[in-house]
Amino acid sequence: MPAGFVTYIHMQNRAFAERVPISYNSRPFFLCGTTMSTTATQAARRHVVRFAGDSGDGIQLQGAQFTNASALAGHDLATLPDFPAEIRAPQGTRYGVSAFQIQFGGDRITTPGDAPEVLIAFNPAALVVNLPHLEPGATIIVDGNAFTAQRLKRADLDSNPLEDGRLDAFRVHAIDVSDLTLEAVKPHGLGAKDSGRCKNFWVLGLVLWMFDQPREPTRRWINRRFAGDESLRDANLAALDAGHAYGETMEIDGTLAQKHVPEAPLAAAEYRTITGAEALALGLVAAGELADIELMFCSYPITPASSLLHHLTGLEEAGVATFQAEDEIAAVCSAIGASFAGKLGVTSSSGPGVALKTEALGLAVATELPLVVVNSQRAGPSTGMPTKTEQSDLYQAVYGRNGDTPIPVVAARSPADTFDTAIEAVRIALRHMTPVFLLTDGYIANASELWPLPDFDSYAAIDTARPAPGSQGAVFERNPATQARVWAAPGDAGYIHRVGGIEKDAQSGNISYDAANHQSMTDLRAKKLAQVADYMPDQTLEQGVMGGLAVVAWGSTYGTIYQAVKDALAEGYSVAHIHLRHINPLPSNLGELLTEFEAVLVPELNTGQLATVLRDRLLVDAIQLNQVNGQPFAVADVKAAIAAHAPRRMQEVNRG
Amino acid sequence: MAELTAKDYATDQEVRWCPGCGDYSILKAVHRALAESGADPANTVFVSGIGCSSRLPYYVETYGFHTIHGRAPAIATGVKLANPELDVWVVTGDGDGLSIGGNHLLHAIRRNVDLNILLFNNEIYGLTKGQYSPTSRIGTASPSSPGGSIDQPIDPAQFALGCGATFIARCVDIDQKALPGILNAGQAHEGTAFVEILQNCIVYNKDVWDDVSSKKTAADAQVLCEHGAPLIFGKARDKGLRLNPRTLSLEAVTIGEDGVTEADILVHDETNPMIAELLVRMRDPLPTAMGVIHRRTQPAFDQAYRARKTLERKTRVKDLLRRGNLLDRR
Numbered sequence A: 001m002p003a004g005f006v007t008y009i010h011m012q013n014r015a016f017a018e019r020v021p022i023s024y025n026s027r028p029f030f031l032c033g034t035t036m037s038t039t040a041t042q043a044a045r046r047h048v049v050r051f052a053g054d055s056g057d058g059i060q061l062q063g064a065q066f067t068n069a070s071a072l073a074g075h076d077l078a079t080l081p082d083f084p085a086e087i088r089a090p091q092g093t094r095y096g097v098s099a100f101q102i103q104f105g106g107d108r109i110t111t112p113g114d115a116p117e118v119l120i121a122f123n124p125a126a127l128v129v130n131l132p133h134l135e136p137g138a139t140i141i142v143d144g145n146a147f148t149a150q151r152l153k154r155a156d157l158d159s160n161p162l163e164d165g166r167l168d169a170f171r172v173h174a175i176d177v178s179d180l181t182l183e184a185v186k187p188h189g190l191g192a193k194d195s196g197r198c199k200n201f202w203v204l205g206l207v208l209w210m211f212d213q214p215r216e217p218t219r220r221w222i223n224r225r226f227a228g229d230e231s232l233r234d235a236n237l238a239a240l241d242a243g244h245a246y247g248e249t250m251e252i253d254g255t256l257a258q259k260h261v262p263e264a265p266l267a268a269a270e271y272r273t274i275t276g277a278e279a280l281a282l283g284l285v286a287a288g289e290l291a292d293i294e295l296m297f298c299s300y301p302i303t304p305a306s307s308l309l310h311h312l313t314g315l316e317e318a319g320v321a322t323f324q325a326e327d328e329i330a331a332v333c334s335a336i337g338a339s340f341a342g343k344l345g346v347t348s349s350s351g352p353g354v355a356l357k358t359e360a361l362g363l364a365v366a367t368e369l370p371l372v373v374v375n376s377q378r379a380g381p382s383t384g385m386p387t388k389t390e391q392s393d394l395y396q397a398v399y400g401r402n403g404d405t406p407i408p409v410v411a412a413r414s415p416a417d418t419f420d421t422a423i424e425a426v427r428i429a430l431r432h433m434t435p436v437f438l439l440t441d442g443y444i445a446n447a448s449e450l451w452p453l454p455d456f457d458s459y460a461a462i463d464t465a466r467p468a469p470g471s472q473g474a475v476f477e478r479n480p481a482t483q484a485r486v487w488a489a490p491g492d493a494g495y496i497h498r499v500g501g502i503e504k505d506a507q508s509g510n511i512s513y514d515a516a517n518h519q520s521m522t523d524l525r526a527k528k529l530a531q532v533a534d535y536m537p538d539q540t541l542e543q544g545v546m547g548g549l550a551v552v553a554w555g556s557t558y559g560t561i562y563q564a565v566k567d568a569l570a571e572g573y574s575v576a577h578i579h580l581r582h583i584n585p586l587p588s589n590l591g592e593l594l595t596e597f598e599a600v601l602v603p604e605l606n607t608g609q610l611a612t613v614l615r616d617r618l619l620v621d622a623i624q625l626n627q628v629n630g631q632p633f634a635v636a637d638v639k640a641a642i643a644a645h646a647p648r649r650m651q652e653v654n655r656g
Numbered sequence B: 001m002a003e004l005t006a007k008d009y010a011t012d013q014e015v016r017w018c019p020g021c022g023d024y025s026i027l028k029a030v031h032r033a034l035a036e037s038g039a040d041p042a043n044t045v046f047v048s049g050i051g052c053s054s055r056l057p058y059y060v061e062t063y064g065f066h067t068i069h070g071r072a073p074a075i076a077t078g079v080k081l082a083n084p085e086l087d088v089w090v091v092t093g094d095g096d097g098l099s100i101g102g103n104h105l106l107h108a109i110r111r112n113v114d115l116n117i118l119l120f121n122n123e124i125y126g127l128t129k130g131q132y133s134p135t136s137r138i139g140t141a142s143p144s145s146p147g148g149s150i151d152q153p154i155d156p157a158q159f160a161l162g163c164g165a166t167f168i169a170r171c172v173d174i175d176q177k178a179l180p181g182i183l184n185a186g187q188a189h190e191g192t193a194f195v196e197i198l199q200n201c202i203v204y205n206k207d208v209w210d211d212v213s214s215k216k217t218a219a220d221a222q223v224l225c226e227h228g229a230p231l232i233f234g235k236a237r238d239k240g241l242r243l244n245p246r247t248l249s250l251e252a253v254t255i256g257e258d259g260v261t262e263a264d265i266l267v268h269d270e271t272n273p274m275i276a277e278l279l280v281r282m283r284d285p286l287p288t289a290m291g292v293i294h295r296r297t298q299p300a301f302d303q304a305y306r307a308r309k310t311l312e313r314k315t316r317v318k319d320l321l322r323r324g325n326l327l328d329r330r
């Protein structure tokens, strides 16, 4: 079908109702260890699909279902949910558009993709808001029933985009989804409202057909979700099948062709999909098991950190208890209280809430108690943009406290990586008796990827500084290799002591205003941070070659940078990708490693915070690439920056 | 374990309050209460915020945590939830507990966490050198209110009652007869025990409680609340509190005058929140209510919490990892 061709399929019955979102339990996903080189056939090996509509259209649910289907079909994938800030924004408005993007296919996938090749738009607003993301030739599927005069007005449109020519560059299928859904579910006797709600499964059925993905996981989900209501269950199943069958008809009449997506060359393992919040919850619980310590997770709701609280509350069978405190100060304080009492306190928030915790973090440093502080970053300052991602709390983590108050900082790079990052954070906290910052962000928390299940037996146990039962000793005798003091807790009869935030005598722990003592305590705290590096592995390259441009990054930009560097390498640029898990302290070999490059490029979703840290700690002069529009980097933008600063490795490379 | 005496609960640390500070006698009462209850030092924790009052944990030979300004109730909640077996005390001041930490105090009390909260009310910020506090009476002259404070103060016991406290008591710092017993009653209470101690800051708010606690006035200015006993006071034990049903308020009457007999005097019912409300509000010329003003039974939060959240590790991570849709490519 040529671009610009609009298929109209009308149905008589225009009555439909808006649907209300089904509460959606995000499902995990997988990560693939095999790298495929970029080839001309890549376009066919991977696809980018974006679902968009009102939050009431069940967009995130469709995305999650499609993700599952794709994973079970053996594809690698990465997803990007993009929610509006409002819970139930007025229907049909531009600012109420909710979207879900997935890149999947038979290749290694590390990003949700820059430009969707298929856009599913449930209403005019969802269409126009997402048009700028599309490249010419993209396929657009819209619900034709939604393009009424009233709804065009809701979307601030003076003319109908289906008719005014602005879609000429695309392949547009305007399908009367609402009518077709009503038709399909009619036998199940639902009211108009419930019938309308089945629309999302109709569309999902069609999109699953388009990419030859299995309907089975969605069928199972529907059977479970609507177990208590036969007619709803059957209607949704019918809608799913009807959408699928519709695709077959379209193929027969030649308007749309089904695409067969090859399986990804996955290494031998068991895989699942997983979101960042889920993997982080699992990682914390796993760390507790490795340390044989119970976890007290104390938090106060805030977007996008709340999902961690929800997931951990669902894992309370695994040695963790969650406590919803009255505010973030109480959250960190109760976590510190738990650590004082011999459990591991963990607290979690986003930037504004972490700001509130700051004073208490000083107390944890001064009293030498273990604590993990998770920051799911979002766009700031102040309330900023709660549902949009950013990496702008690095200064807060590294520098943001009164006094000389060092705190180790680790950062997760992807949804699945939060599992290992959480374990590392707990390991540092318990090994050194210190609070530790774990940085993640809104993108990682909500996004999902394919994850090869880790071999948990291969994880080393985590030692703690808890005293042997019945023993007796000096609480503030420190391990010279870690500066950890004894983690004595109430109940330990041999270690009764008092401790507090007033400077304490290095040996006895009693209050001390002695000048030399404060100097030595300050030195000790600095040494503790420095010694964290003694246990860190050497920084390595993710990929690439020495000598030219080093792209140094941290956090959720990983997938994008990985792809950009891979593409640039294939085009002959001399470039390498270095991705930091440890930011404070930096890996001991990093400074030396960077001296072997001509230039250092630091892409970040902030105004240059890691660049500052690198200058500060290593005197490295970094070239900055910064973006703060609430969205992840596009691969193309990072690639352009690499091209601007990296030398060519092979002159003969084909520039086409 | 050999029985410990009050002295055994003292630490080797030099007590650093100003000479004559009311905190000394409170500390003494705490030592005595611990000895009286046979508290196990290893399983007892004193958590405090910041202020002169909050230094107390350093002087008690148990576990102690001197934390940050206003946050002791939150930290103590974490301690208690992590280990409900512990006997957890909170020491706070009128500034620490009702100014910067008002929110945490509110939530600890309304949750009914099993804590013994001692609020040392000297109606002043002692540690920061004498600024007026949220309990200072209107007109309090201080470095930050040289012309006299104009803020409406809050009464700690009324605050606690408003938060839904299940135990409220009041006592004067130097009352060595009553204070240890009140502390023990709070310690025995399951849930938050809130004890307001009227404390004399001899340096910045000297004798602010004189109208209530001086030898001359005490008998007439205080009424000791005892469950089941008539609310009688006065040097000659001839005064009492009578409920005026028309105004729904308490009035002080003299037994033997105007036909008043002991039968007219209100009998204290510590479980009745309405009586507590009337008692905590009493101000001159009525006597100030002392002793256990309110006590009722309600499940402690930490018990309910740990009944639901056992912290047991019943499921292993290896099994959790495999939950969800799995793709087997082995």
Ligand SMILES: Cc1ncc(C[n+]2csc(CCOP(=O)(O)OP(=O)(O)O)c2C)c(N)n1
Pocket: B050, B051, B052, B053, B054, B069, B092, B093, B094, B095, B096, B097, B120, B122, B124, B125, B126, B127, B128, B133
């Ligand atoms: C965050 C913070 N703000 C302010 C202070 C200063 N500060 C210390 S104690 C105090 C007031 C204490 O008053 P109160 O609780 O009544 O205790 P008191 O000294 O009277 O016993 C203040 C304002 C502080 N330590 N921390």
Ligand code: SF4
Pocket: B016, B017, B018, B020, B021, B022, B023, B052, B053, B122, B126, B127, B200, B201, B202, B203, B204
């Ligand atoms: S300033 Fe007041 S409250 Fe503080 S120690 Fe001195 S007398 Fe006591």
Ligand SMILES: [Mg+2]
Pocket: B051, B093, B094, B095, B120, B121, B122, B123, B124, B125, B126, B133
């Ligand atoms: Mg005070």
